[in-house]
Amino acid sequence: MNGFLALTSIAAPLIRDNVDTDAIIPSREMKSVAKTGLADGLFAGWRYREGRKPNPDFILNQPGYAAARILLGGANFGCGSSREHAAWALAEYGFRVIVAPSFNPIFRANCVRNGIVPVELDARPIAQASGPLTVDLPSQSITVADGRRWTFAIDSEAKAMLLDGLDEIGLTLLRAGAITAFRAHDRTLRPWAYL
Amino acid sequence: MGRTIFGKIWDAHRIESLGEASDLILIDRLLLHERTGGIALKSLAEAGRSIVAPRQVFATMDHVVDTLPGRSDRTIMPTGRDFIVATREAAIAAGITLFDLGDPRQGIVHVISPEQGIILPGLSLVCPDSHTCSQGALGGLAWGVGSSEAEHALATATLRVRRPKTMRVTVNGTLRPGVTPKDLALHLLGRFGSAGAKGHVVEYAGEAVHALDVEGRLTLCNMATEFSAFTAIIAPDDKVFAYLKDAPFAPKGEAWDAAVADWRALASDVDAVFDAELDIDAADVVPMISWGNSPQHSVPLASHVPHGSDEALVRARDYIGLGEGAALIGQPIDAAFIGSCTNSRLSDLRRAAAILKGRHVAPGVRAICVPGSGQVKAAAEAEGIDRIFLDAGFEWREPGCSMCFFAGGEHFGAQERVVTSTNRNFESRQGPGTRSHLASPETVAASAIAGCIADPTQMEAQS
Numbered sequence: 001m002n003g004f005l006a007l008t009s010i011a012a013p014l015i016r017d018n019v020d021t022d023a024i025i026p027s028r029e030m031k032s033v034a035k036t037g038l039a040d041g042l043f044a045g046w047r048y049r050e051g052r053k054p055n056p057d058f059i060l061n062q063p064g065y066a067a068a069r070i071l072l073g074g075a076n077f078g079c080g081s082s083r084e085h086a087a088w089a090l091a092e093y094g095f096r097v098i099v100a101p102s103f104n105p106i107f108r109a110n111c112v113r114n115g116i117v118p119v120e121l122d123a124r125p126i127a128q129a130s131g132p133l134t135v136d137l138p139s140q141s142i143t144v145a146d147g148r149r150w151t152f153a154i155d156s157e158a159k160a161m162l163l164d165g166l167d168e169i170g171l172t173l174l175r176a177g178a179i180t181a182f183r184a185h186d187r188t189l190r191p192w193a194y195l
Numbered sequence: 196m197g198r199t200i201f202g203k204i205w206d207a208h209r210i211e212s213l214g215e216a217s218d219l220i221l222i223d224r225l226l227l228h229e230r231t232g233g234i235a236l237k238s239l240a241e242a243g244r245s246i247v248a249p250r251q252v253f254a255t256m257d258h259v260v261d262t263l264p265g266r267s268d269r270t271i272m273p274t275g276r277d278f279i280v281a282t283r284e285a286a287i288a289a290g291i292t293l294f295d296l297g298d299p300r301q302g303i304v305h306v307i308s309p310e311q312g313i314i315l316p317g318l319s320l321v322c323p324d325s326h327t328c329s330q331g332a333l334g335g336l337a338w339g340v341g342s343s344e345a346e347h348a349l350a351t352a353t354l355r356v357r358r359p360k361t362m363r364v365t366v367n368g369t370l371r372p373g374v375t376p377k378d379l380a381l382h383l384l385g386r387f388g389s390a391g392a393k394g395h396v397v398e399y400a401g402e403a404v405h406a407l408d409v410e411g412r413l414t415l416c417n418m419a420t421e422f423s424a425f426t427a428i429i430a431p432d433d434k435v436f437a438y439l440k441d442a443p444f445a446p447k448g449e450a451w452d453a454a455v456a457d458w459r460a461l462a463s464d465v466d467a468v469f470d471a472e473l474d475i476d477a478a479d480v481v482p483m484i485s486w487g488n489s490p491q492h493s494v495p496l497a498s499h500v501p502h503g504s505d506e507a508l509v510r511a512r513d514y515i516g517l518g519e520g521a522a523l524i525g526q527p528i529d530a531a532f533i534g535s536c537t538n539s540r541l542s543d544l545r546r547a548a549a550i551l552k553g554r555h556v557a558p559g560v561r562a563i564c565v566p567g568s569g570q571v572k573a574a575a576e577a578e579g580i581d582r583i584f585l586d587a588g589f590e591w592r593e594p595g596c597s598m599c600f601f602a603g604g605e606h607f608g609a610q611e612r613v614v615t616s617t618n619r620n621f622e623s624r625q626g627p628g629t630r631s632h633l634a635s636p637e638t639v640a641a642s643a644i645a646g647c648i649a650d651p652t653q654m655e656a657q658s
Binding site for chain 2: 016017018020022023026027028030031032033034035045075076079080081082083084085087102104105106109110113114155156157158168169172173175176178179182183186189190191192193194195
């Protein structure tokens with residue numbers, strides 16, 4: 001996965017609370033045992049009308065937002081099912097940043113593992129800005145052309161993973177010795193935990 | 196300073212600090228299902244990696260399998276078979292335990308794990324499924340993850356986790372007669388909102404919680420994910436130990452005695468400090484139902500659709516097809532559904548059957564019961580509960596998640612009103628445009644009989 005440093009893009013506002021993973025990628029759109037082929041199903045219930053015709057009222061179908069790589073959301077974004085397909089679909093569609101006042105914890109972790117930066121900020125004032133936003137991860141900031149700037153918090157583990165596009169499993173396997181030693185000792189303390 | 200049950204389990208599983216608030220945490224058990232687990236196994240194999248502890252990994256078929264009698268790998272959901280076959284092949288190749296179709300132990304992952312003694316007090320367990328929080332009812336630290344984290348746990352027996360904050364929800368006193376664990380879960384959501392426990396490990400405590408049997412605790416903990424919790428947990432007690440004793444994967448003999456001695460020390464210390472506390476009086480909880488398109492839209496059954504011009508409220512009322520101030524009791528329904536990891540266990544079916552016995556579903560109402568596991572189904576049939584459901588006009592299905600959600604196969608119709616014992620009333624969750632009302636199995640049963648939303652406490656049991 002490619003690392004993330006900074007991105008300048010139009011932001012699409014979808015500012016409603018409790019946007020759930022069923023809405024992001026409906027279960028019926030998860031058609032194969034794969035992490036790909038999901039972008040077409042992103043927000044399918046809102047994005048399409050009968051006969052899979054684009055719903056002109058939906059934000060991503062409106063002119064000017066087709067190239068948006070930043071999504072502005074409401075509170076508790078990504079609640080519901082743990083399906084990582086939600087993050088896969090967003091990433092495949094092209095989103096690299098989601099700004100929302102709060103995220104569901106599983107969804108947030110899924111974003112980080114798939115190169116999407118979850119920015120915890122109230123998106124309403126940012127949505128008022130016209131023109132593209134620049135999201136800069138090293139300085140943890142969002143700026144707009146008129147000079148306004150917001151900073152956001154992100155834990156160092158998530159930041160490092162996003163910056164470097166790390167293979168998390170590979171990273172943990174570097175600690176295999178410590179894991180093996182811990183398990184050997186733990187087995188003497190909690191033998192019933194080992195089958 | 197004393198430690199919480201969460202703190203004790205976390206400390207016992209912390210291999211290393213990863214800096215700041217993140218730790219490398221040992222994972223004792225990993226559960227997979229065909230919807231999100233097969234892909235983790237496949238991805239692991241494609242990366243040329245192997246499973247560290249395959250005997251501690253289990254897979255079941257529950258999410259896309261049909262629940263119709265005589266089912267096979269073929270599914271009503273297009274491509275469902277691909278998920279089943281891929282998961283089966285990957286599970287066999289990886290050497291993990293598989294509860295396949297036709298296995299009497301097959302069922303919904305959060306129903307079978309406690310039955311089989313896979314989750315135990317003090318263990319860490321993850322599953323790529325948000326309702327994994329249910330299993331905290333047994334006193335283990337169990338939480339939902341994504342498929343990539345599941346793959347990480349397979350390959351390393353660990354996860355890199357940010358230490359969550361803690362919240363204690365104490366339910367003082369005694370629940371009123373006729374008030375169920377589902378009502379308590381909906382009460383908490385209605386009162387504190389769906390972000391009420393945001394990111395916290397919620398410990399359910401207090402007299403009313405410990406008065407619940409293990410199955411009731413599973414229902415309460417199940418909806419912690421709707422409460423935005425990291426997960427839920429309840430300190431294990433004698434009820435939990437009795438429930439788990441002799442379960443197939445629980446320790447036996449001296450190992451059991453040693454384990455129970457250890458588990459008795461798990462409860463939070465009296466001087467443990469939580470990051471947040473909520474205290475409620477059990478007597479304030481009444482039978483509940485959801486009215487809108489979010490689980491936090493839960494109100495007393497005997498009340499009304501709320502007033503207000505807030506955009507989200509307007510949208511929810513439009514979706515559900517009910518106006519401001521509309522009474523919930525008496526709203527005509529099209530369907531009734533009893534099942535899901537929330538309410539599909541033997542005690543749920545018994546309580547619903549007590550209402551259904553000697554009665555019949557109202558004309559025009561489609562009523563379905565899906566037992567949570569093969570074990571639940573067999574036990575219910577041994578008691579004649581299947582006959583009560585069938586005689587009342589319910590369908591009696593094979594175990595699985597079924598119409599808790601619409602995966603492209605079976606579903607309820609557009610604008611159909613369904614009273615359901617499940618956990619999510621999101622838009623189109625149970626079918627495109629379907630209107631779902633979350634409630635207890637008793638309320639679902641009473642509503643099926645009445646043909647409209649009905650209060651089970653107003654319906655005398657018939658002998």
